[in-house]
Amino acid sequence: MMKKKLIGGLMIATMAFSSAGAVSAENIGNLNGMNLSNMDIDTALKLVQAQRQQLLDSQFQNQTNNARQMDMLRNQSLTNKRNEAFDVMVNFIKRMAYSRSSIIGNMR
Template sequence: MSSIGNIQGVSNVNIQSMDLETALMMVQQQRTQLLDAQLNSQIQEVQNRNGQISKLNDVLAGLNAANAMFAGDAKPDAKLGDTKGWKDESVNGAYPTERSMNTAMINAGINLGLTSAADGALTNTKNANGSEVRIDGGIRGMTTKSQVDAAIAKVKGQIDSLGNSQQMDMLRLQSLTNKRNEAFDVMTNFVKKMQESRSSIIGNMR
């Protein structure tokens, strides 16, 4: 465990008016509080990364659904709009795959550059005025098989990268947890010894 002089982030404490035990107790208490703050920050980072992975998985699910509409022998330049599945979804302008896929992209905060139509791609998202939000770079009927394949590879790569970072996050989280528990145990034992020492002194004075 680090010495008191090497503890970083602990605010300066006026120990001139304290006895040695109280001063040591104060420093150890602040170290525990610092580790608590670091631990909470690391937990939040892990949760944020998990959330982003979940959002990217939604995007990947949408891409896979779109990719499944192509025939097994579809050429790279084949368009979604020419597939039977896409045509079936176009009834009454529903386009559920387009809307859910593009909404997932908004939620994940990514632009896969699938299309650049002037009027944008359909979504399930509404703006503050209640109007439908359309996005540039979303999936549309003009999106080709090669574009979908490339987007799937890109999103999988992002998920894998976040997964690797997540493993490092968990190692840091475990390390911080161990340090925090150690600091808490030291503080608890210190308080116990102080109480025992004072009880002994009082007992000897009787």
């Protein structure tokens, strides 16, 4: 009886981590189709821990991919700003050169 309660508690915790949805009487004691109630406690715990670690790894991978995408967007934005600043500076230098040549031309 104690074993079934422990396994049921582990399954509820596992489903909470995996956002598997509502827990029904049919899926308590089952882990991806494996019946945990027929296993010894060590094997059942190892299976639950393995699935939990797998879920955490996949979540970390998704966060890593999202962070990479955000870094790429930041880099693209900074590159665009640098190019825009460079264009403003080039236009300023061109106007200054034109003004200088116009002033010199008017002095002659």
